[in-house]
Amino acid sequence: MPRDVSTPAGARAVTAVAPAKINLHLGVGDLRADGFHDLLTVYRAVDLWEQVTVALVDGDGAGDDSDGEVIVSGPGAYQVPTDRSNLAARAVDLLRGEAGVDARLSIRIVKGVPVAGGMAGGSADAAAALVATDRLLGLGLGRAALESLAARLGSDVPFCLRGGTALGTGRGEKLAPLLHARAEQHIVVALADGGLTTPVVFAELDRLRAEGGTGRELPRAGSVDALVEALAGDDPAGVAGNLANDLEPAALSLMPALRKTLRAGAEAGALHGMVSGSGPTCLFFCAHREQAIAVATEVSETGVAREVRLTRGPVAGAHVIDNPQQT
Numbered sequence: 001m002p003r004d005v006s007t008p009a010g011a012r013a014v015t016a017v018a019p020a021k022i023n024l025h026l027g028v029g030d031l032r033a034d035g036f037h038d039l040l041t042v043y044r045a046v047d048l049w050e051q052v053t054v055a056l057v058d059g060d061g062a063g064d065d066s067d068g069e070v071i072v073s074g075p076g077a078y079q080v081p082t083d084r085s086n087l088a089a090r091a092v093d094l095l096r097g098e099a100g101v102d103a104r105l106s107i108r109i110v111k112g113v114p115v116a117g118g119m120a121g122g123s124a125d126a127a128a129a130l131v132a133t134d135r136l137l138g139l140g141l142g143r144a145a146l147e148s149l150a151a152r153l154g155s156d157v158p159f160c161l162r163g164g165t166a167l168g169t170g171r172g173e174k175l176a177p178l179l180h181a182r183a184e185q186h187i188v189v190a191l192a193d194g195g196l197t198t199p200v201v202f203a204e205l206d207r208l209r210a211e212g213g214t215g216r217e218l219p220r221a222g223s224v225d226a227l228v229e230a231l232a233g234d235d236p237a238g239v240a241g242n243l244a245n246d247l248e249p250a251a252l253s254l255m256p257a258l259r260k261t262l263r264a265g266a267e268a269g270a271l272h273g274m275v276s277g278s279g280p281t282c283l284f285f286c287a288h289r290e291q292a293i294a295v296a297t298e299v300s301e302t303g304v305a306r307e308v309r310l311t312r313g314p315v316a317g318a319h320v321i322d323n324p325q326q327t
């Protein structure tokens with residue numbers, strides 16, 4: 001039997017934000033029986049944000065089709081589904097079902113993370129939606145319960161909830177915070193035309209590795225120890241020298257034009273350039289903000305990227321905000 005909704009006094013809508021993630025280290029193991037790959041990854045949250053507002057819809061639903069409404073705005077919004085397959089909608093539905101709450105809810109998403117860019121924009125939507133719905137319905141589930149629900153929605157969702165810097169294992173959903181990894185980074189984000197679909201990139205890696213069995217072995221990312229040590233200090237070059245992404249050869253194989261983007265960043269003087277997660281976004285790690293501005297300007301002028309943004313990390317995970325950005 002659904003229970004009554006008790007909302008905190010006067011709350012009719014709650015807005016939460018959640019950050020994009022990058023993988024400073026992404027080691028991909030072999031394909032598992034469940035279709036996922038075992039990962040060893042170092043996640044970092046960066047200051048590109050998804051904003052999700054969950055609102056109670058009045059009425060009993062008769063003659064009113066606004067329940068389940070999902071509205072998406074911001075760059076690339078047209079590529080995002082607005083039905084119940086949207087990850088924010090799946091998060092709301094999951095939480096509502098788990099809590100046995102019968103409330104009619106609408107969802108409004110403002111995108112700030114590149115769509116299909118390998119930066120977990122959809123996962124950030126799910127994380128923000130969980131936090132907003134928990135607060136709106138007064139469920140008070142707490143971080144641990146939200147994190148286990150998050151893992152059911154996607155491998156990156158628990159990290160988008162948590163933020164900061166964390167070691168991820170399993171399929172990426174098992175997290176251990178890296179509390180000493182405080183070294184701040186200034187990063188240039190180069191967006192590409194078109195997207196790459198995560199499962200397709202993983203499958204391409206499997207294919208390349210199978211080919212490697214006949215002579216061209218792909219290198220593997222290996223240990224995270226040197227990176228974790230560098231992150232505890234204040235040495236951007238030490239961090240940059242220990243970044244790794246096993247998915248990069250697969251992303252480059254599917255989208256060879258990304259090589260030009262990586263070259264442009266290297267020529268502009270970035271400490272290190274690499275594909276972000278499953279791509280096709282490319283990241284350029286810089287020594288300081290001034291260098292990041294110079295690299296962003298130069299990469300932008302070469303015309304290899306659809307759009308160039310500056311970001312930095314680490315930042316906090318998903319949280320409720322009081323003054324949402326209006327669109």
Ligand code: C5P
Pocket residue numbers: 035036037038039153154155156170171172198199200202
């Ligand atoms: O968990 P998520 O929905 O983000 O994963 C999307 C897809 O990426 C999976 O269906 C799978 O094909 C691939 N994936 C994987 N191994 C992981 C994470 C994701 O193969 N550890």
